[in-house]
Amino acid sequence: MKIMLKTGVTCLLTLTIGFLLSCQKNEVIGTLGIAKVNVVNAVVGGGGIKVNVSPKEMSWSSIPENQVIGYGTGKLYMVSTDKSTHLKVVRIVDTTQIWYNRNVNLKKETMYTLYLSGTPSAVDTLFCAETKFPKPISRDPGHLIPAKDSVVNIRFVNLSTSGPVVDINIEGHTTNEVTGLGYQQFTDFKSYLVTDQDQGISLEIRNSLTEEVIATYQVDVSKWGNLFKTISIVIMGAYDPDWSLSIPDQDRYMVTEVPYDNVTY
Incomplete structure (x- = not known):
């Protein structure tokens, strides 16, 4: 990506x-x-x-x-x-x-x-x-949704100022979703096809230099989760792999998701 x-x-x-x-x-x-x-x-x-x-x-x-x-x-x-x-x-x-x-x-x-x-x-x-934000998927009430329309739109963002440059892959896949994602860099939104049987996309975040897995994240793609939604997977927090620093737990290196559908008027 x-x-x-x-x-x-x-x-x-x-x-x-x-x-x-x-x-x-x-x-x-x-x-x-x-x-x-x-x-x-x-x-x-x-x-x-x-x-x-x-x-x-x-x-x-x-x-x-x-x-x-x-x-x-x-x-x-x-x-x-x-x-x-x-x-x-x-x-x-x-x-x-x-x-x-x-x-x-x-x-x-x-x-x-x-x-x-x-x-x-x-x-x-x-x-x-x-300028390349995904267009909403229109769905007719009472009609089955074609499998090709069952998607989740995902972007990856690195906002950890102290963390390493990262590669991101889906667990079990040899091809990276993104390679060499540095601080304040992000990808385009990509549409991931899912089915009714899919419950999640398991992501592995790796140190780009060592290829060590430094974080994981499960994206909920069910109809109760992110199906038909657009989200950002955001890496943030203070990077301390040895837990040698006095950092509050909530401020440590983590992966989270930010939706694009929680509208405030």
């Missing part, structure tokens, strides 16, 4: 930002319509975040706790494109710590992703327009 930095997406990469971020003052009027923005929180030790995705500034206290994006999770927002969108991210423990702050001109019917990684004192961000 091809590793993406620019092909298939338009990206803005900002490395190791601190608490002071400039805000673009100019407003650009977009085309009336709806865009979607998926915000992914992979900042090690940063805790939860609040996000303002709207045409204007908002009081952080007005954003309810159930809208907090916890570490290792993401949230998808639907946004009107009739005005420039204010995209701002802060830590909930201290809302003066601004992790992302800019005005963006979103295009209608376009999916965007904002990845946040690194650490609280050195946040890395990557904002992408998904």
Whole structure:
């Protein structure tokens, strides 16, 4: 699978930002319509975040706790494109710590992703327009679904700043799904065909240099899981293979999935 930095997406990469971020003052009027923005929180030790995705500034206290994006999770927002969108991210423990702050001109019917990684004192961000996002599968109620339409769309993302470059394969397969996936790199979305008998796709994440398996993950492809859905498999956390460092368990190297269907209006 091809590793993406620019092909298939338009990206803005900002490395190791601190608490002071400039805000673009100019407003650009977009085309009336709806865009979607998926915000992914992979900042090690940063805790939860609040996000303002709207045409204007908002009081952080007005954003309810159930809208907090916890570490290792993401949230998808639907946004009107009739005005420039204010995209701002802060830590909930201290809302003066601004992790992302800019005005963006979103295009209608376009999916965007904002990845946040690194650490609280050195946040890395990557904002992408998904120009190759999979089209939804239309299914007629009451009709059997053809086997060729039974798919799960998967992207692989490496957001572990301290982890190695990785290869990813399906257990028992000799061909890699992706080879040489480095920090802040990601693949295109790929459609995986599944059947009613398939319950999961077993992934092995290997150190690209040593080929040692350093993590595994089971993707639920059942109708109760990710069937017909689009997800990102995200590698994140502090890499400590010898368990020699004092790292909270929740911040250790891990693999998780981030869906593209948990919409917030």
